[in-house]
Amino acid sequence: MDAWGIYIHIPFCERKCPYCDFNTYAGMTSLYERFARTLAQEIRAEGERRGRPRARTVFLGGGTPTVLNPDQLALILDAVRAGFDLAENAEITSEANPGTVDRARFEALRELGVNRLSLGAQSFNADELRFLGRIHGVEDIYRAVEAARAAGFDNLNLDLIYGLPGQPTSTWEHSLREAIALAPEHLSCYALTVEEGTPLARWVAEGRVPAPDDDLQADLYARAREMLAGAGYVHYEISNWARPGHMCAHNLIYWRNEPYLGFGPGAHSCDLHRRWWTVRSPQVYIQRVESGESTEAGGEVLDEQTAMGETMMLGLRLLQEGVSRPGFQARFGRDVLQVYGPILRRLEDLGLLEIADAFVRLTPRAYPIANRVLVEFI
Ligand code: SF4
Structure with missing residues:
Protein backbone atom coordinates (compact mmCIF):
# COMPACT_ATOMS: atom_id res chain seq x y z
CA MET A 1 0.00 0.00 0.00
CA ASP A 2 1.39 3.35 -1.06
CA ALA A 3 0.05 5.80 1.53
CA TRP A 4 -3.42 6.32 2.90
CA GLY A 5 -5.72 9.28 2.81
CA ILE A 6 -7.43 9.62 6.18
CA TYR A 7 -10.95 10.98 6.49
CA ILE A 8 -12.28 11.84 9.94
CA HIS A 9 -16.00 12.43 10.30
CA ILE A 10 -17.21 14.81 13.01
CA PRO A 11 -20.98 14.18 12.99
CA PHE A 12 -22.12 17.35 14.76
CA CYS A 13 -23.49 20.73 13.69
CA GLU A 14 -24.96 23.58 15.68
CA ARG A 15 -28.10 23.32 13.61
CA LYS A 16 -29.07 21.01 10.77
CA CYS A 17 -29.47 22.78 7.40
CA PRO A 18 -32.77 21.78 5.72
CA TYR A 19 -31.12 20.56 2.49
CA CYS A 20 -28.40 18.47 4.16
CA ASP A 21 -28.48 14.67 4.23
CA PHE A 22 -25.00 14.17 5.67
CA ASN A 23 -24.68 12.00 8.75
CA THR A 24 -24.64 14.88 11.21
CA TYR A 25 -26.69 15.83 14.25
CA ALA A 26 -27.56 19.00 16.16
CA GLY A 27 -28.04 19.22 19.93
CA MET A 28 -25.39 16.67 20.93
CA THR A 29 -22.90 19.01 22.62
CA SER A 30 -22.87 16.81 25.73
CA LEU A 31 -21.27 14.02 23.63
CA TYR A 32 -18.38 16.04 22.18
CA GLU A 33 -15.76 15.21 24.82
CA ARG A 34 -16.54 11.50 24.97
CA PHE A 35 -16.74 11.34 21.18
CA ALA A 36 -13.32 12.98 20.72
CA ARG A 37 -11.77 10.49 23.17
CA THR A 38 -13.29 7.41 21.58
CA LEU A 39 -12.57 8.60 18.06
CA ALA A 40 -8.92 9.17 19.03
CA GLN A 41 -8.80 5.71 20.60
CA GLU A 42 -10.18 4.13 17.41
CA ILE A 43 -7.78 5.96 15.10
CA ARG A 44 -4.73 5.09 17.17
CA ALA A 45 -5.73 1.44 17.58
CA GLU A 46 -6.49 0.97 13.88
CA GLY A 47 -3.19 2.58 12.85
CA GLU A 48 -1.26 0.39 15.28
CA ARG A 49 -3.14 -2.72 14.16
CA ARG A 50 -2.01 -1.95 10.60
CA GLY A 51 1.62 -1.42 11.66
CA ARG A 52 1.61 2.39 11.66
CA PRO A 53 1.31 2.80 7.88
CA ARG A 54 2.11 5.92 5.93
CA ALA A 55 -0.56 8.60 5.46
CA ARG A 56 -0.38 11.53 3.09
CA THR A 57 -3.59 13.47 3.71
CA VAL A 58 -5.96 14.05 6.61
CA PHE A 59 -9.40 15.55 6.10
CA LEU A 60 -11.53 16.62 9.07
CA GLY A 61 -15.04 16.75 7.65
CA GLY A 62 -18.58 16.48 8.80
CA GLY A 63 -20.64 17.89 10.08
CA THR A 64 -18.75 20.82 11.44
CA PRO A 65 -15.33 19.83 12.87
CA THR A 66 -14.91 23.30 14.36
CA VAL A 67 -17.71 22.69 16.87
CA LEU A 68 -15.07 20.68 18.75
CA ASN A 69 -12.69 22.75 20.86
CA PRO A 70 -8.94 22.81 20.12
CA ASP A 71 -8.16 20.32 22.92
CA GLN A 72 -10.63 17.83 21.46
CA LEU A 73 -9.24 18.31 17.95
CA ALA A 74 -5.72 17.94 19.37
CA LEU A 75 -6.64 14.54 20.84
CA ILE A 76 -7.81 13.42 17.40
CA LEU A 77 -4.82 14.70 15.43
CA ASP A 78 -2.37 13.39 18.05
CA ALA A 79 -3.97 9.99 17.57
CA VAL A 80 -3.43 10.23 13.80
CA ARG A 81 0.26 10.98 14.37
CA ALA A 82 0.58 8.15 16.89
CA GLY A 83 -1.20 5.58 14.71
CA PHE A 84 0.16 6.62 11.31
CA ASP A 85 3.42 7.72 9.78
CA LEU A 86 2.10 11.07 8.61
CA ALA A 87 4.13 12.55 5.74
CA GLU A 88 6.05 15.72 6.59
CA ASN A 89 4.23 17.66 3.88
CA ALA A 90 0.83 16.03 4.44
CA GLU A 91 -2.19 18.08 3.48
CA ILE A 92 -4.31 18.44 6.64
CA THR A 93 -7.69 20.00 5.91
CA SER A 94 -10.44 21.05 8.25
CA GLU A 95 -13.89 22.04 7.16
CA ALA A 96 -15.24 25.04 9.05
CA ASN A 97 -18.50 26.90 9.24
CA PRO A 98 -18.05 30.69 9.05
CA GLY A 99 -20.49 30.91 11.98
CA THR A 100 -18.35 28.87 14.38
CA VAL A 101 -14.87 30.33 13.99
CA ASP A 102 -12.68 33.28 14.91
CA ARG A 103 -9.01 34.12 14.68
CA ALA A 104 -8.12 32.36 17.95
CA ARG A 105 -9.79 29.17 16.72
CA PHE A 106 -7.90 29.36 13.41
CA GLU A 107 -4.60 29.98 15.20
CA ALA A 108 -5.28 26.92 17.32
CA LEU A 109 -5.94 24.87 14.17
CA ARG A 110 -2.66 26.08 12.66
CA GLU A 111 -0.82 25.03 15.82
CA LEU A 112 -2.34 21.57 15.47
CA GLY A 113 -0.81 21.34 11.99
CA VAL A 114 -3.95 22.02 9.97
CA ASN A 115 -2.70 23.66 6.76
CA ARG A 116 -5.83 23.83 4.60
CA LEU A 117 -9.24 25.23 5.45
CA SER A 118 -12.51 24.59 3.69
CA LEU A 119 -15.15 27.19 4.56
CA GLY A 120 -18.82 26.53 3.89
CA ALA A 121 -19.65 30.01 2.56
CA GLN A 122 -22.50 28.80 0.26
CA SER A 123 -23.77 32.25 -0.82
CA PHE A 124 -23.05 35.96 -0.46
CA ASN A 125 -26.76 36.77 -0.49
CA ALA A 126 -28.46 37.11 2.91
CA ASP A 127 -31.85 35.80 1.71
CA GLU A 128 -30.23 32.74 0.16
CA LEU A 129 -28.31 31.98 3.36
CA ARG A 130 -31.60 32.20 5.25
CA PHE A 131 -33.33 29.90 2.75
CA LEU A 132 -30.47 27.43 3.15
CA GLY A 133 -30.91 27.61 6.93
CA ARG A 134 -27.27 28.55 7.48
CA ILE A 135 -26.22 29.74 10.93
CA HIS A 136 -23.93 32.36 9.40
CA GLY A 137 -24.55 35.67 7.62
CA VAL A 138 -22.67 37.25 4.71
CA GLU A 139 -20.47 39.34 7.03
CA ASP A 140 -19.33 36.17 8.81
CA ILE A 141 -17.78 34.92 5.55
CA TYR A 142 -15.61 38.04 5.15
CA ARG A 143 -14.67 37.88 8.83
CA ALA A 144 -13.81 34.18 8.63
CA VAL A 145 -11.59 34.62 5.55
CA GLU A 146 -9.80 37.58 7.11
CA ALA A 147 -9.28 35.67 10.37
CA ALA A 148 -8.02 32.61 8.47
CA ARG A 149 -5.49 34.69 6.54
CA ALA A 150 -4.41 36.50 9.72
CA ALA A 151 -3.85 33.12 11.37
CA GLY A 152 -1.55 32.16 8.48
CA PHE A 153 -3.73 29.93 6.30
CA ASP A 154 -2.47 30.14 2.73
CA ASN A 155 -4.60 27.32 1.35
CA LEU A 156 -8.25 28.13 1.57
CA ASN A 157 -11.34 26.67 -0.09
CA LEU A 158 -14.78 28.26 -0.26
CA ASP A 159 -17.85 26.11 -0.89
CA LEU A 160 -20.69 27.73 -2.84
CA ILE A 161 -24.17 26.42 -3.68
CA TYR A 162 -26.06 27.43 -6.81
CA GLY A 163 -29.39 26.71 -8.43
CA LEU A 164 -31.70 27.54 -5.54
CA PRO A 165 -35.33 27.54 -6.74
CA GLY A 166 -35.85 30.66 -8.85
CA GLN A 167 -32.34 31.98 -8.22
CA PRO A 168 -31.63 34.89 -10.57
CA THR A 169 -28.33 34.82 -12.46
CA SER A 170 -27.46 38.14 -10.82
CA THR A 171 -27.22 36.74 -7.26
CA TRP A 172 -25.06 33.85 -8.46
CA GLU A 173 -22.77 36.24 -10.31
CA HIS A 174 -22.61 38.38 -7.18
CA SER A 175 -21.60 35.37 -5.05
CA LEU A 176 -18.94 34.38 -7.57
CA ARG A 177 -17.60 37.94 -7.76
CA GLU A 178 -17.38 38.24 -3.97
CA ALA A 179 -15.75 34.82 -3.68
CA ILE A 180 -13.20 35.70 -6.37
CA ALA A 181 -12.47 39.02 -4.63
CA LEU A 182 -11.53 37.08 -1.48
CA ALA A 183 -8.94 35.21 -3.59
CA PRO A 184 -9.30 31.69 -2.15
CA GLU A 185 -6.87 29.13 -3.57
CA HIS A 186 -9.75 26.73 -4.25
CA LEU A 187 -13.49 26.94 -4.94
CA SER A 188 -16.14 24.20 -4.89
CA CYS A 189 -19.49 24.98 -6.53
CA TYR A 190 -22.32 22.51 -5.95
CA ALA A 191 -25.80 22.52 -7.45
CA LEU A 192 -28.51 22.41 -4.80
CA THR A 193 -30.02 18.94 -4.85
CA VAL A 194 -33.14 17.70 -3.13
CA GLU A 195 -32.10 14.74 -0.99
CA GLU A 196 -34.71 12.27 0.18
CA GLY A 197 -35.76 12.60 3.80
CA THR A 198 -34.65 16.22 4.22
CA PRO A 199 -36.96 19.13 5.17
CA LEU A 200 -36.26 20.57 1.70
CA ALA A 201 -37.64 17.40 0.09
CA ARG A 202 -40.78 17.74 2.21
CA TRP A 203 -41.21 21.41 1.26
CA VAL A 204 -40.89 20.53 -2.43
CA ALA A 205 -43.32 17.60 -2.09
CA GLU A 206 -45.85 19.86 -0.33
CA GLY A 207 -45.49 22.48 -3.05
CA ARG A 208 -44.19 25.08 -0.60
CA VAL A 209 -40.92 25.40 -2.55
CA PRO A 210 -40.44 24.76 -6.29
CA ALA A 211 -37.98 22.03 -7.20
CA PRO A 212 -34.59 23.23 -8.44
CA ASP A 213 -34.63 23.61 -12.21
CA ASP A 214 -32.07 21.63 -14.27
CA ASP A 215 -31.89 24.20 -17.08
CA LEU A 216 -31.36 27.04 -14.62
CA GLN A 217 -28.65 25.05 -12.86
CA ALA A 218 -26.94 24.32 -16.19
CA ASP A 219 -26.94 28.05 -17.04
CA LEU A 220 -25.52 29.00 -13.64
CA TYR A 221 -22.88 26.28 -13.92
CA ALA A 222 -21.84 27.67 -17.33
CA ARG A 223 -21.58 31.14 -15.78
CA ALA A 224 -19.37 29.80 -12.99
CA ARG A 225 -17.09 28.19 -15.57
CA GLU A 226 -16.74 31.46 -17.48
CA MET A 227 -16.18 33.70 -14.48
CA LEU A 228 -13.77 31.39 -12.68
CA ALA A 229 -11.74 30.76 -15.83
CA GLY A 230 -11.58 34.52 -16.31
CA ALA A 231 -10.23 34.85 -12.77
CA GLY A 232 -7.46 32.31 -13.41
CA TYR A 233 -8.93 29.23 -11.73
CA VAL A 234 -8.37 25.84 -13.31
CA HIS A 235 -11.55 23.78 -13.59
CA TYR A 236 -9.98 20.48 -12.57
CA GLU A 237 -13.00 18.48 -11.36
CA ILE A 238 -16.68 18.74 -12.27
CA SER A 239 -17.48 20.82 -9.18
CA ASN A 240 -14.01 22.08 -8.24
CA TRP A 241 -11.69 24.86 -9.33
CA ALA A 242 -8.19 25.66 -8.07
CA ARG A 243 -5.30 28.01 -8.53
CA PRO A 244 -2.44 26.05 -10.13
CA GLY A 245 -0.83 23.84 -7.50
CA HIS A 246 -3.80 23.96 -5.12
CA MET A 247 -5.95 20.99 -6.09
CA CYS A 248 -7.28 19.18 -3.02
CA ALA A 249 -4.82 16.31 -2.49
CA HIS A 250 -7.26 14.42 -0.28
CA ASN A 251 -10.14 14.48 -2.73
CA LEU A 252 -7.75 13.52 -5.55
CA ILE A 253 -7.28 10.24 -3.69
CA TYR A 254 -11.02 9.50 -4.11
CA TRP A 255 -11.14 10.58 -7.73
CA ARG A 256 -8.05 8.55 -8.60
CA ASN A 257 -9.64 5.59 -6.80
CA GLU A 258 -6.75 5.22 -4.38
CA PRO A 259 -6.93 3.83 -0.81
CA TYR A 260 -8.41 5.73 2.10
CA LEU A 261 -9.45 5.05 5.68
CA GLY A 262 -12.48 6.74 7.19
CA PHE A 263 -12.99 7.18 10.94
CA GLY A 264 -16.06 8.32 12.83
CA PRO A 265 -19.77 7.45 12.48
CA GLY A 266 -20.85 6.52 8.96
CA ALA A 267 -17.35 6.95 7.49
CA HIS A 268 -16.38 4.83 4.49
CA SER A 269 -13.02 3.17 3.83
CA CYS A 270 -11.57 1.44 0.79
CA ASP A 271 -8.31 -0.51 0.41
CA LEU A 272 -8.86 -1.16 -3.33
CA HIS A 273 -10.08 -4.72 -2.70
CA ARG A 274 -12.81 -4.09 -0.20
CA ARG A 275 -15.02 -1.19 0.87
CA TRP A 276 -16.53 -0.94 4.36
CA TRP A 277 -18.34 1.57 6.52
CA THR A 278 -18.99 2.23 10.18
CA VAL A 279 -22.21 2.55 12.19
CA ARG A 280 -23.97 5.87 11.63
CA SER A 281 -25.15 6.65 15.14
CA PRO A 282 -22.64 8.66 17.22
CA GLN A 283 -23.92 7.01 20.43
CA VAL A 284 -23.58 3.48 19.04
CA TYR A 285 -20.15 4.35 17.63
CA ILE A 286 -18.98 5.55 21.06
CA GLN A 287 -20.41 2.50 22.84
CA ARG A 288 -18.76 0.11 20.40
CA VAL A 289 -15.34 1.72 20.74
CA GLU A 290 -15.62 1.85 24.52
CA SER A 291 -16.58 -1.80 24.75
CA GLY A 292 -13.87 -2.90 22.35
CA GLU A 293 -16.31 -3.98 19.61
CA SER A 294 -15.81 -3.33 15.91
CA THR A 295 -17.46 -0.15 14.61
CA GLU A 296 -17.94 -1.69 11.18
CA ALA A 297 -21.56 -1.77 10.01
CA GLY A 298 -21.08 -3.42 6.63
CA GLY A 299 -18.71 -4.01 3.76
CA GLU A 300 -18.33 -5.44 0.29
CA VAL A 301 -15.57 -7.07 -1.68
CA LEU A 302 -14.86 -5.19 -4.90
CA ASP A 303 -14.63 -7.48 -7.88
S1 SF4 B 1 -23.40 22.90 8.33
FE1 SF4 B 1 -22.91 21.54 6.59
S2 SF4 B 1 -22.86 19.46 7.46
FE2 SF4 B 1 -23.90 20.80 8.97
S3 SF4 B 1 -26.07 20.57 8.52
FE3 SF4 B 1 -25.35 22.36 7.37
S4 SF4 B 1 -24.76 21.56 5.33
FE4 SF4 B 1 -24.95 19.79 6.74
Missing part, protein backbone atom coordinates in the same frame (compact mmCIF):
# COMPACT_ATOMS: atom_id res chain seq x y z
CA GLU A 304 -12.48 -6.38 -10.79
CA GLN A 305 -15.40 -5.28 -12.94
CA THR A 306 -16.67 -2.98 -10.18
CA ALA A 307 -13.21 -1.60 -9.46
CA MET A 308 -12.64 -0.84 -13.16
CA GLY A 309 -16.05 0.85 -13.52
CA GLU A 310 -15.46 2.97 -10.46
CA THR A 311 -12.00 3.94 -11.67
CA MET A 312 -13.59 5.23 -14.88
CA MET A 313 -16.50 6.94 -13.20
CA LEU A 314 -14.34 8.71 -10.64
CA GLY A 315 -11.38 9.45 -12.92
CA LEU A 316 -13.51 11.04 -15.60
CA ARG A 317 -14.61 13.59 -13.01
CA LEU A 318 -11.06 14.94 -13.29
CA LEU A 319 -11.50 17.25 -16.24
CA GLN A 320 -7.84 17.89 -17.01
CA GLU A 321 -6.11 14.61 -16.19
CA GLY A 322 -9.03 12.23 -16.81
CA VAL A 323 -8.32 8.50 -16.43
CA SER A 324 -4.67 7.64 -16.94
CA ARG A 325 -4.39 4.86 -19.53
CA PRO A 326 -0.95 3.68 -18.28
CA GLY A 327 -2.28 3.82 -14.71
CA PHE A 328 -5.35 1.76 -15.64
CA GLN A 329 -3.17 -0.74 -17.51
CA ALA A 330 -0.79 -1.06 -14.54
CA ARG A 331 -3.63 -1.71 -12.11
CA PHE A 332 -5.88 -3.99 -14.17
CA GLY A 333 -3.52 -5.43 -16.78
CA ARG A 334 -5.68 -4.19 -19.67
CA ASP A 335 -6.08 -0.96 -21.57
CA VAL A 336 -9.27 1.07 -21.07
CA LEU A 337 -10.12 0.58 -24.76
CA GLN A 338 -9.95 -3.21 -24.40
CA VAL A 339 -12.46 -3.05 -21.57
CA TYR A 340 -14.68 -0.12 -22.55
CA GLY A 341 -13.94 0.31 -26.27
CA PRO A 342 -17.56 0.48 -27.56
CA ILE A 343 -18.74 2.93 -24.85
CA LEU A 344 -15.66 5.12 -25.21
CA ARG A 345 -15.88 5.24 -29.01
CA ARG A 346 -19.60 6.08 -28.85
CA LEU A 347 -18.97 8.93 -26.38
CA GLU A 348 -16.09 10.11 -28.58
CA ASP A 349 -18.38 10.14 -31.65
CA LEU A 350 -20.89 12.24 -29.69
CA GLY A 351 -18.12 14.75 -28.93
CA LEU A 352 -18.32 13.99 -25.21
CA LEU A 353 -14.97 12.27 -24.77
CA GLU A 354 -11.36 12.75 -25.81
CA ILE A 355 -9.19 9.66 -26.23
CA ALA A 356 -5.43 10.23 -26.20
CA ASP A 357 -2.49 7.85 -25.71
CA ALA A 358 -2.01 8.90 -22.08
CA PHE A 359 -5.58 9.49 -20.96
CA VAL A 360 -9.27 9.53 -21.67
CA ARG A 361 -11.21 12.55 -20.46
CA LEU A 362 -14.49 14.35 -20.89
CA THR A 363 -14.78 17.25 -23.31
CA PRO A 364 -16.37 20.54 -22.13
CA ARG A 365 -19.52 19.53 -23.99
CA ALA A 366 -19.99 16.69 -21.50
CA TYR A 367 -19.51 18.76 -18.34
CA PRO A 368 -23.14 19.89 -17.91
CA ILE A 369 -24.39 16.31 -18.35
CA ALA A 370 -21.42 14.60 -16.73
CA ASN A 371 -23.46 12.58 -14.25
CA ARG A 372 -25.45 11.01 -17.09
CA VAL A 373 -22.25 10.16 -18.96
CA LEU A 374 -20.48 8.68 -15.93
CA VAL A 375 -23.24 6.19 -15.06
CA GLU A 376 -22.44 4.43 -18.36
CA PHE A 377 -19.51 2.83 -16.54
CA ILE A 378 -21.42 1.18 -13.69
